[in-house]
Amino acid sequence: MRVAMISMHTSPIAQPGSGDAGGMNVYVLSIATQLARKGVDVDIFTRATRPSQGEIVEIEPHLRVINIVAGPYEGLSKEELPTQLAAFSGGMVQFIKCNNLYYDLIHSHYWLSGQVGWLLRDLWGIPLIHTAHTLAAVKNAYRAADDSPESEARRICEQQLSDNADVLVVNTEDEKNELIAHYDANDCHISVITPGADTELFTPGTDRNTERSRRELGIPLHTKVVAFVGRLQKFKGPEVLIRATAELFKRDPQRNLRVVICGGASGETSNVQNYHDLARELGVEHRIRFLDARPPQELVAVYQAADIVAVPSYNESFGLVAMEAQATGTPVVAARVGGLPIAVDHDVTGLLIDGHGASQWADALAQLLDDDERRIHMGEQAVEHAAKFSWAASAQELLKVYEEATKIDMSECHGPRQAAGI
Incomplete structure (x- = not known):
């Protein structure tokens, strides 16, 4: 199986804990690593932020990070990234065409990546799995009183992904319920896969x-x-x-x-x-x-x-x-x-x-x-x-979702489903 993962706004090999790098970076790299160790070929596409890194970074067998040039390397905030969606999508298409690649499915992470995945899903005729990680409606509902709200534009884009992705992968039942409550998501399209932790690295101290x-x-x-x-x-x-x-x-x-x-x-x-x-x-x-x-x-x-x-x-x-x-x-x-x-x-x-x-x-x-x-x-x-939570177990569950997704008949008309709430 070959999987195109998309993490446009932040690289999985960026330093977590500052800027836009956090738990999602750890999630993407950890789950991709475990998939690769199960024999799945995974390419993670992200936006290039410095030229010295090169276009292709080999992480380990079956796992690569592909840096796509879309906009300036530095000085572009996450709020400005929507202006580069077309450039990033075009860069992915060009890379895949030039390298004569194919993929069995797309797995996008965060709403910006989801918008790219939605376009490429219909272009290539392969399933789109989407993981939101955070949702605008949920963040706005729980934000601190003096914190800035997420934009309505983001909420609309998330609604589109909820309506159009073939599978929505969430971390918990609570997150599944939030998707249904705030985005009218169809629970038949939602798979709950609990993340893990690196219990080999994070061990008890004497x-x-x-x-x-x-x-x-x-x-x-x-x-x-x-x-x-x-x-x-x-x-x-x-x-x-x-x-x-x-x-x-x-x-x-x-x-x-x-x-x-x-x-x-x-x-x-x-x-x-x-x-x-x-x-x-x-x-x-x-x-x-x-x-x-x-x-x-x-x-x-x-x-x-x-x-x-x-x-x-x-x-x-x-x-x-x-x-x-x-x-x-x-x-x-x-x-x-x-x-x-x-x-x-x-x-x-x-x-x-x-x-x-x-x-x-x-x-x-x-x-x-x-x-x-x-x-x-x-x-x-x-x-x-x-110890009950591991990335290997999470990857095994995700692989089952992937295998089911590849059985979807993509030859049927794949227009958007009912876009509730827009």
């Missing part, structure tokens, strides 16, 4: 690992540590943790606690300095350590150095950070939103919080920070919980 990790990160050895990992944008909620930290020290100025926030700016409205300023304004700047985004191989040390990982997002399609943290044996305190109730087993591997108030988050963090026995037991159970 006391020696924890000490080494803290020394490398410049964190005192004999202190409690709460970590946040992710892009520094309002939707991920880093300010929730900063305000909760201030509340903890307001209650107990002598509390022995350090907070690590690991990630970079994301989007035009994101500014890392704003989070530094907030910590200074609340009087906790000396209690919080800001770290730049780092590759997964280095994130292991951050997770192992932490006693708790906080995931205060306003929505998550799954919650990859929560799963990676648990795989290292670190319990998680997370918002009860999106797929996080699946990623975190409440009161077993961590705590789920309703809402984003500083007081309620301080309460939850204090519960685990002040109860060593409970927290350590949760960490042990977290490893067992994370």
